[in-house]
Amino acid sequence: MAYTEVTSLMQTLQRLMQLHPKSGKKIESLLQKVSLLQGFFVDTGKDHEDIKCLEGIIRDVSCKAEDLVEEIMFEYSSSSSLKKNAIKFLGVNRVLFRKIKSIEAAITSVYNDISAIKGRSTPSSSVNGCSRDVTQTLSSQKDVVVGLDDDFLLIADKLTGYPDKLDVVVIFGMGGIGKTTLAKRIFHDKLIEEHFYVRAWITVSERYKVRNMLLDLLGCTSKVPFIMDEMENEELAERLYKSLKGQRYLIVMDDVWNTKAWDDVRRYFPNDKIGSRVMVTSRIMKVARFINPLNPPHQMRFLTVDESWKLLQKKILGLDDPSFCCDYEMERIGMQISKKCKGLPLAIVMVAGILSKESATASKWSDVAENIHSSFVTEESREFLDILALSYNHLPHHLKACFLYMGAFPEDVEIPVWRLIRLWTAEGFIKLDSPKTLEFVAQEYLQELIDRSLIIVSKRSYDNRVKTCSIHDILRNFCQEEAKQEKLLHVVRRLEPHFPQGVHRRLHFHSDIFAYSSYTYSNPYVRSFLSSKACSVLEDSYFGCMGFKLLRVLDVVNYSFYGFPIHVIKLVHLRYLALSINSELPRSISKLKNLQTLIIYWGTKEMRILPLEIWKMPILRHIHVKGDVLLFGSPIADHSKRNFQVLGNLQTLCTITISTISFSHGLVATLPNLKTLASNLVTGGNHDAFDVDWLGSCLNNLEQMYSLETLKLLFNLPMNNPRPRNSIQRWNAFPPNLKNLTLSCSFLLWEDARVLGNLPNLEVLKLKDFSFQGPEWETDEEGFHRLKYLLVESRDLVVWKQASTDSYPFPVLQHLVLRFCYKLKEIPYEIGDIPSLQVIKLHSCSPYATRLARMIEKEQIDSGNSCLEVFIHPAR
Numbered sequence: 001m002a003y004t005e006v007t008s009l010m011q012t013l014q015r016l017m018q019l020h021p022k023s024g025k026k027i028e029s030l031l032q033k034v035s036l037l038q039g040f041f042v043d044t045g046k047d048h049e050d051i052k053c054l055e056g057i058i059r060d061v062s063c064k065a066e067d068l069v070e071e072i073m074f075e076y077s078s079s080s081s082l083k084k085n086a087i088k089f090l091g092v093n094r095v096l097f098r099k100i101k102s103i104e105a106a107i108t109s110v111y112n113d114i115s116a117i118k119g120r121s122t123p124s125s126s127v128n129g130c131s132r133d134v135t136q137t138l139s140s141q142k143d144v145v146v147g148l149d150d151d152f153l154l155i156a157d158k159l160t161g162y163p164d165k166l167d168v169v170v171i172f173g174m175g176g177i178g179k180t181t182l183a184k185r186i187f188h189d190k191l192i193e194e195h196f197y198v199r200a201w202i203t204v205s206e207r208y209k210v211r212n213m214l215l216d217l218l219g220c221t222s223k224v225p226f227i228m229d230e231m232e233n234e235e236l237a238e239r240l241y242k243s244l245k246g247q248r249y250l251i252v253m254d255d256v257w258n259t260k261a262w263d264d265v266r267r268y269f270p271n272d273k274i275g276s277r278v279m280v281t282s283r284i285m286k287v288a289r290f291i292n293p294l295n296p297p298h299q300m301r302f303l304t305v306d307e308s309w310k311l312l313q314k315k316i317l318g319l320d321d322p323s324f325c326c327d328y329e330m331e332r333i334g335m336q337i338s339k340k341c342k343g344l345p346l347a348i349v350m351v352a353g354i355l356s357k358e359s360a361t362a363s364k365w366s367d368v369a370e371n372i373h374s375s376f377v378t379e380e381s382r383e384f385l386d387i388l389a390l391s392y393n394h395l396p397h398h399l400k401a402c403f404l405y406m407g408a409f410p411e412d413v414e415i416p417v418w419r420l421i422r423l424w425t426a427e428g429f430i431k432l433d434s435p436k437t438l439e440f441v442a443q444e445y446l447q448e449l450i451d452r453s454l455i456i457v458s459k460r461s462y463d464n465r466v467k468t469c470s471i472h473d474i475l476r477n478f479c480q481e482e483a484k485q486e487k488l489l490h491v492v493r494r495l496e497p498h499f500p501q502g503v504h505r506r507l508h509f510h511s512d513i514f515a516y517s518s519y520t521y522s523n524p525y526v527r528s529f530l531s532s533k534a535c536s537v538l539e540d541s542y543f544g545c546m547g548f549k550l551l552r553v554l555d556v557v558n559y560s561f562y563g564f565p566i567h568v569i570k571l572v573h574l575r576y577l578a579l580s581i582n583s584e585l586p587r588s589i590s591k592l593k594n595l596q597t598l599i600i601y602w603g604t605k606e607m608r609i610l611p612l613e614i615w616k617m618p619i620l621r622h623i624h625v626k627g628d629v630l631l632f633g634s635p636i637a638d639h640s641k642r643n644f645q646v647l648g649n650l651q652t653l654c655t656i657t658i659s660t661i662s663f664s665h666g667l668v669a670t671l672p673n674l675k676t677l678a679s680n681l682v683t684g685g686n687h688d689a690f691d692v693d694w695l696g697s698c699l700n701n702l703e704q705m706y707s708l709e710t711l712k713l714l715f716n717l718p719m720n721n722p723r724p725r726n727s728i729q730r731w732n733a734f735p736p737n738l739k740n741l742t743l744s745c746s747f748l749l750w751e752d753a754r755v756l757g758n759l760p761n762l763e764v765l766k767l768k769d770f771s772f773q774g775p776e777w778e779t780d781e782e783g784f785h786r787l788k789y790l791l792v793e794s795r796d797l798v799v800w801k802q803a804s805t806d807s808y809p810f811p812v813l814q815h816l817v818l819r820f821c822y823k824l825k826e827i828p829y830e831i832g833d834i835p836s837l838q839v840i841k842l843h844s845c846s847p848y849a850t851r852l853a854r855m856i857e858k859e860q861i862d863s864g865n866s867c868l869e870v871f872i873h874p875a876r
Contacts, residue, residue, distance in 0.1 A: 001486045002058035003397035008428035009066045065103040144314045147307035166271035170288040171281045173300030174453030176346025179281040198249040206257045241268045256282045259290040285451030302343025309338040315352035333365045347474045350384045406471045407479030408508040414458040414468040422597045426576035462789040528553035540565045590616040602627030622652040654678030678712035703733035712742040740764040743771035750777040757783020766791040779809040791817040802828035819843040832856035844875035
């Protein structure tokens, strides 16, 4: 984790320069040396064994340096009288200069050592052979094929069917999911053998040599013996091309890790337009897309529980053992084991190896089932884990810490992407790549880990964005063990009797932290403290004696505090704070000047107020609150003398209650870069709830939010007015770059919905809970030119019709969702003709609407459109 710690140190030094500008030259000199160290570390690569041995030294020096810097920053920030006391201030300066000098000496020493080692280092032969040995050893074992019949037929059809020109079929999936097993079954199939005149198989592996690939291919394709050892690569390539020319051939390139391996040999595969094929397996999506950019790769799936159980039986008892008869109890435990393997064949094979050495009794199998995750890290499983370790070792330096951090989350948990990205950023894992934001770079990191088959997408949004993600349990265990070895984080599991001993920089609890409340524990170097267990109320003084003065991440939102734990205010290095409290948020929260993410959940129903002092926290990027929380009770202009700042970094503010009296031009002007706003809107002061002019004027202030992309508004206004309470015609100024709009309880008129259609970038529109009222909605081809997702909830809508039958509304709509449309009797038939429409969903709608949706579906099927799916969820 040397790269991560060096990156974090650089970020800390940059903050120190801002806090202590008078020492700028000294700090900048140190920063340049650290930057050189980082650049050298990246350039060195992974093939120098001596450099790998020094990673621990680099990591430890960087950590100690950062500790020294942050300790002095803590003293500087936490003492309110420091700047006023000249003697103390000079003393702090002297200490700072001494520490900078000692850090500089340590960094220089490490830099010199690494430079010397680089000069004499050569790539380690043992490393070069590692991946090839592991994959070939496991590949030589007898393959047992379960659950791949459909995959076999699909790929066999691609290999033997259209087109005649040379084509490439790519099989993609995570390590251990069965790519090679499937490829072998196809390669050795009798029909495939008869179809292709020449077949060749090579295992490329992570660190390949072009010469070895050419020799292996020629060994399979050349029928004329010749001496190859003395030939140059160009001669070998020419021989390969000639041996394939005029032949219908099948080449299998197994375990391809980078695009260069494909580029190195692709030109030697002739295209005679006689149906030749190349089949490639890879665990990296970038490679798969590069090799065949026109066709998506065949993506391997996880096995079902039944398929997993079948594979487990075959691996334990041989391919077909007629003597084996499993009683009910053994089958129940076997199914339980299979379920815990989460459909990954590699995990099933590992567990089968353990069970095969035990007596086939219910008690023995039950022991394995209860401790299955510990089975993933035994010495017997090492050769299998090496397959997964290849993916980790092949990661770029900047992704390793992000991947290992996935071990911090409990099993069977879907991780919200927004939370994961906030945590990565707060931990210092993300290197800012200007002009990109930290969040954008973190999204790129996440996508790269997904494309490398290391992170699993659990849920996606309508536009294919990842909403939640997870990791396979076998990888999760690998992450925990590797992270512990690398001193990145320590997971405190259930039933551990004490706080972990030693110096740990990140503590992640999978047990109830309330059980440790009676222990005295102090570790000043802890950087993050997270708990995923929820069941207790904690005392407000819980963190008072732990000495976490350098803490960056505190996430105990699953626990509840009676009041706000005031000791948290002293944690001036906090970047991420997530708490559940039952009291007001103190105004002193503004002392947390480094805070990036603030998550506060209120458990009580009474109204709470988010203090205006939040506007003194310029680094704040995200505010998430839950409960009845009022932003503040008076206009921001009334507080102009309190030195409030523009929150130029704030991107997220949700879900907050805003009074119309506060929703002013002054408030909007302080949030120039806000991207997401979710708010309950209430009336305030002397404003009449029925004063449509005032309300429209208030909402029109949103026009100044040029960066706003997502807006969710719940109008919490009186419902006793028989006439429409406001008109959208008076609310006619919207954020110009708005992409996602959700309205609830606005009681607008359907005839005014066309104003929303004029929003040029609107892609998602959710009309919930009385957002519009009236029995009839007439749409036309004007507007909504970019709308992809439309949700309509309306209890009084009867007729939804199209003004013109010559065209269809919403020209690029992909998803249509109708909910609680109890009276709906008419839906525009033209909806079904939208070329991009993929899904129609009805939840608790009228029988008329259900029948119309089915008629639209049938008409599309009859016209040859099988892409449209209709889902009906009747009322319960």
